[in-house]
Amino acid sequence: MAMMPLLAPRPTSTAAPTDPVAADPVPAAAYDLARRGLLPRHLAVIMDGNGRWAQTRGLARNHGHRAGAEAVRRVTRMARKLGIEVLTLYAFSEQNWSRPASEVQGLLTLLVEFLRQELDELRTNDIRLVAVGNLARLPLPVRLTLQHAIDSTARGRSMTLALCLSYGGREDLVQAARTLASRVAAGELAASDITEGALGQALWTAQLPCAPDLVVRTSGEQRLSNFLLWESAYAELYFSPAAWPEFDEQQLTAALQAFSQRQRRFGGVAAP
Numbered sequence: 522m523a524m525m526p527l528l529a530p531r532p533t534s535t536a537a538p539t540d541p542v543a544a545d546p547v548p549a550a551a552y553d554l555a556r557r558g559l560l561p562r563h564l565a566v567i568m569d570g571n572g573r574w575a576q577t578r579g580l581a582r583n584h585g586h587r588a589g590a591e592a593v594r595r596v597t598r599m600a601r602k603l604g605i606e607v608l609t610l611y612a613f614s615e616q617n618w619s620r621p622a623s624e625v626q627g628l629l630t631l632l633v634e635f636l637r638q639e640l641d642e643l644r645t646n647d648i649r650l651v652a653v654g655n656l657a658r659l660p661l662p663v664r665l666t667l668q669h670a671i672d673s674t675a676r677g678r679s680m681t682l683a684l685c686l687s688y689g690g691r692e693d694l695v696q697a698a699r700t701l702a703s704r705v706a707a708g709e710l711a712a713s714d715i716t717e718g719a720l721g722q723a724l725w726t727a728q729l730p731c732a733p734d735l736v737v738r739t740s741g742e743q744r745l746s747n748f749l750l751w752e753s754a755y756a757e758l759y760f761s762p763a764a765w766p767e768f769d770e771q772q773l774t775a776a777l778q779a780f781s782q783r784q785r786r787f788g789g790v791a792a793p
């Protein structure tokens with residue numbers, strides 16, 4: 522099912538056909554936070570709980586991932602409407618390759634479907650798609666579809682949607698260290714040139730404009746699971762009990778409200 526353009530007129534078949542505000546699932550409280558400048562610039566999400574959501578309903582795990590793709594649509598639309606600058610989603614980890622072949626295949630098929638179905642909407646809404654991870658591991662047809670979506674949205678300026686695919690935070694740090702080590706070995710760089718900035722620039726995430734301000738994890742688990750380890754050094758963490766397929770506009774608003782009440786000190790002290 523293709524998403525309709527985020528900013529286009531809404532369909533007239535809803536309960537309140539002539540009232541666009543009533544048709545908008547984004548709570549007013551979320552817009553209020555946006556107006557007050559209290560939203561994260563970069564929201565990152567560990568979309569957990571698809572498998573358990575499906576299993577508790579007697580469904581195959583891939584049904585959970587399919588329902589999870591709907592939550593991806595909801596959250597992407599909402600982030601765009603609120604003016605969040607970067608939305609990063611942990612869609613497939615390096616460790617996920619070890620899942621049964623049918624599940625891996627199901628996830629990759631879902632990704633290709635998503636990219637094909639949502640491309641027009643991403644373009645209409647000025648969203649730039651980027652992919653972060655060990656993309657060379659993806660099968661060629663997946664890589665080609667992904668590259669096409671990346672190329673055709675490259676001019677998007679209103680939001681960056683980053684999909685972490687075949688991604689691991691440790692793996693990224695290792696590849697960055699290797700890149701810098703080769704440059705030192707080649708005489709292009711001195712060891713003393715390896716600064717936080719240089720390392721950050723060698724990471725797959727260098728294509729993102731800023732580090733995450735808020736990391737949300739669904740399904741009640743409270744860990745990072747190899748997600749944005751370097752980049753999340755000062756991110757606020759929020760854990761939602763909802764499984765990812767259940768995560769909706771209300772739950773995202775609750776996460777954003779919690780974020781708006783945090784005091785971020787970045788290792789310093791609160792302003793007097």
Ligand code: FPP
Pocket residue numbers: 568569570571572573574586587589590593610611612613614617628631632635684740765
């Ligand atoms: C974790 O749930 C989720 C994943 C490994 C994949 C996330 C994928 C999607 C949300 C689907 C589509 C994404 C896109 C971008 C189209 P889990 O399977 O580990 O859940 P469990 O912990 O309950 O087993």
